[in-house]
Amino acid sequence: MNYRVWYSTESFADYVIAKTNLRNKNVVKKKMYESDANNAKNFHSLPDHIKQILYLDAPDLIVELDTEPIFSIEVSTEAGTGHNAFQRFARLAASVENDVPAFYIYPEAAIITRQNTPPKWDKINPLVFKAMEDVMTIYKIPALLYYFPSDFRTHSNAQTSPNIRNKGLKYDSNRNFAGSPDSTHSEMILMFDAINEIISVVEQSGVIEGRGKLLGKRILSTRKTLMQQEFATKGGNDNMSPLTATVKIPTEYLLNHLSQYENKNYEIGELLRSREETIIYKVDATFRGDPYPGALAAIDYLLCREGKTFEERKYNLVMCWGNLEIDEEEETFTIDSDKSTVHDFVNAVKASEGKNLLTKDYDDIPSSEIPRYYMQVRYGSMFSKVKHIRVFSYFADAILFPDGALWRDA
Numbered sequence: 001m002n003y004r005v006w007y008s009t010e011s012f013a014d015y016v017i018a019k020t021n022l023r024n025k026n027v028v029k030k031k032m033y034e035s036d037a038n039n040a041k042n043f044h045s046l047p048d049h050i051k052q053i054l055y056l057d058a059p060d061l062i063v064e065l066d067t068e069p070i071f072s073i074e075v076s077t078e079a080g081t082g083h084n085a086f087q088r089f090a091r092l093a094a095s096v097e098n099d100v101p102a103f104y105i106y107p108e109a110a111i112i113t114r115q116n117t118p119p120k121w122d123k124i125n126p127l128v129f130k131a132m133e134d135v136m137t138i139y140k141i142p143a144l145l146y147y148f149p150s151d152f153r154t155h156s157n158a159q160t161s162p163n164i165r166n167k168g169l170k171y172d173s174n175r176n177f178a179g180s181p182d183s184t185h186s187e188m189i190l191m192f193d194a195i196n197e198i199i200s201v202v203e204q205s206g207v208i209e210g211r212g213k214l215l216g217k218r219i220l221s222t223r224k225t226l227m228q229q230e231f232a233t234k235g236g237n238d239n240m241s242p243l244t245a246t247v248k249i250p251t252e253y254l255l256n257h258l259s260q261y262e263n264k265n266y267e268i269g270e271l272l273r274s275r276e277e278t279i280i281y282k283v284d285a286t287f288r289g290d291p292y293p294g295a296l297a298a299i300d301y302l303l304c305r306e307g308k309t310f311e312e313r314k315y316n317l318v319m320c321w322g323n324l325e326i327d328e329e330e331e332t333f334t335i336d337s338d339k340s341t342v343h344d345f346v347n348a349v350k351a352s353e354g355k356n357l358l359t360k361d362y363d364d365i366p367s368s369e370i371p372r373y374y375m376q377v378r379y380g381s382m383f384s385k386v387k388h389i390r391v392f393s394y395f396a397d398a399i400l401f402p403d404g405a406l407w408r409d410a
Contacts, residue, residue, distance in 0.1 A: 001025065001203060006032040006050060006062040013061060015177035016073065019188070020195045022063070034058040035390075036372070036383035040355055043383060044372040051379075056094040056394060057293070057387050059102070068207035071101040071198055075181070077148060077169055079110040079122035082241040082291075086128060089294035090391045092143055093301070096135050097308070099211055101142040101198060103191060104132070105181060109152040111161060111168040119158040121168065126236035127243065127302070129227045134301040136224065138308060142214050144194065144223045149185035194219050242281065242295040243302060249326065249333070251278045251316060254398070256332040258405060269409025271311070272397060278316035279303050280400075282324050284337060287344035289388030292319075296395050310395065319392060320400040335402045342404030345389070352385040 003025050007013035013029050016022065033039040033046060035054060046054070049069060053062060059072040072095040074088050085106065095102040106128070109121040132143040149170035151161040161168040170182035181188050197219045202210040214220055230236075251272060258268050272278075281299050283292055296319055304313040321344075322337030357365060357373045358380070365373050376384065385393075392399060398407035 002066055003027045004064050004067075005029050006046075006064070008032055008034070008058065008060050009179065011176065011178045012073075012075065012180050015172065015174075015180040015183065016061060016063075016195070018177070019183050019192050021199050022195075025199075032058060032062065035387065036375070037352055037355060037386050040372065040384075044375040051383065053095055053098050053100060055382065056297075056391050057088070057091040059091045059095060062095075062100070065199075065202055065207055068202075069095075069098070069100040070202050070207055071103060071195065073103045073105065075105040075148070077107060077110065077167065079112050079167070080106060080124035080128070081122050082125060083295045084291055085125040086131065086242060086294040086298040087291040089128070089131060090297040090387075090395075091294075092132065093135060093297050096139050096141045096143050099139065099141055101211070101214060102144070103194070104143070104145040105148050105191070106145055107150050107152075107167075107169060108147040109150060109168070111158045111164055119161075119164060121152055121156070121158050123152075124234070125240060126231045126234035127240045128298070129231035130236055131298040131302050133224070133228060133231070134305070136215065138301070138305060140215060141211060142194075142220050142224070144191075144220065145227060146191040146223075147187045149182040149187060190219075190223065194223060238302075242299060245282050245295075246299060246303065247280050247282065247324065247326070248315065249278050249280060250331070251275055253326070253332050254278045254280075254316065254318065256330070257400075258398070258407060261405065268407070271408050271410050272316055275313065275316050277314075278318055278397075280318045280320050280324060282320050282322075283340075284323050285321075285339055287321055287340040287348075289386070293388045293391035293395075297391065300395050310397070313397075316397045317395060318398045318400060319396045322400075322402050335400055337402050340401060342401035342406070345392075345399065345401070345406070348386060348389050352389060353381060355384040356381045 005013045005027055017027055033043040036043045059074045061073040062069055063071055074091050076088055078084050092102045092104055109123040111119050112122045113119045135143045151163055151168045155161045163170055172180045172183050197217050201213055255268060281296055300317050304315045304317045306312050306314050321340035322335040325334045327333055358376050
C-alpha cells in the first residue's frame, strides 16, 4: 500500500506523518499547488482526483492511499467570531463533496489586542459546528473540528496567558514542525486517533467501501457528538453571523427584480422559478474574497441545501452586494451601494482570463505549456479564475449588484 501526502507546508506534512500511523507506512510527500490562477507553472501537473478537491479552494493537506484520497486537513489560527470561522468552509465543503473526510483545526479562542483596550479572548462562532453537522448529514462523510491548542481553558484572563505573544495558541516544541499545533495536547491526540482509525478502516475495507463505515466508528462518532454539544453549550443558534446577514423573501420578488433583464426573446429560466422562496445573503462591503466565499458556502448548508447538488435546494441562494430594501407593495426590492458594482466582479473574471491559453494558436504555445493548455481544453478556465470568483459562482444561484446581476437559468 502506497500513501501520498499532498501538502502546502512541508513541516505540517512531516508533523502529521510523524504523529500518526503514517510513520510506519510507505509514504511519499508531494507539493500541492492551489490553483491554475496562482501557480500556472505547476497546477496542471497535479493528478485529476486531487484537482477535483481543489476546485473551490485548497486545504493544507490531502492524504491518499493508492491514488484514492482518504482525508484532508485545514488549519487556521484566526480568531473565530462572526464570519471568520467560516473563512475556510468552502475548502471543507469541496473535500466532503468529493467523499473525502475533512479535519478542521481551529482555535476555541484566540487573543486579540486592539488599541486602547486590554487583550481579550475572541471565541469561536459555534454556528460552524452546525454547518459542519449539516454537511455530514447530507454526504455521510466525516467533517470534524478539533481545537487548535490554546491557553483559553486554563487562563480565562487573556493577560495571564503564557503564550500571549502567539495569540494564546500553543505550538509544537519541535522546530521541524514549525507552525504546527502542540502535538501533546489532548485535542491533537484525539485527532491523531481519528486519523489512525481512518487509515485502519480504509486498509481493511478499501477506500470506497470504508468511507461509508467511518461515521459508525466510535472515535469519529464521539467527536461528532461532542461538536453537537459544543454548539449547544456555547449558545449556538440561528441568530448568529453570517445568518444575521440573510433575509428570506418570496421568489416572486426576485423574479420581479430580474424582470428588467427580460425581453421578448428571453425569459428567466426554470431553476429560480422552481423554488417558492429565496434566501438573500447581504454584503454591504467592497467586492472581495474572504471571509465571504466561505460564509456563502456555510449559508447554503445551514439554510438551503437538501441534497448533494445546488439543484437540490429548498430555497434559492442569492448574494447581494449592497443595501437591500424590500418593497412589499410592489413585491420587489432595490439595491443601493457606493462600495461594489457588477464591474468589480466582471473585472476580476477578466483579470483571471489573462491566464487562459485557449485563444492561442498551437504554434504560439511553448511545449512546457501544452499539458496546461490541454487541461484548459477539458475544464475551460475553471481552475484559472481566482478563488472567490470560483466559490461565488459555484454556490450562488444569483449575484446581485446595484447596477447589474448574474443568475443561473438551470
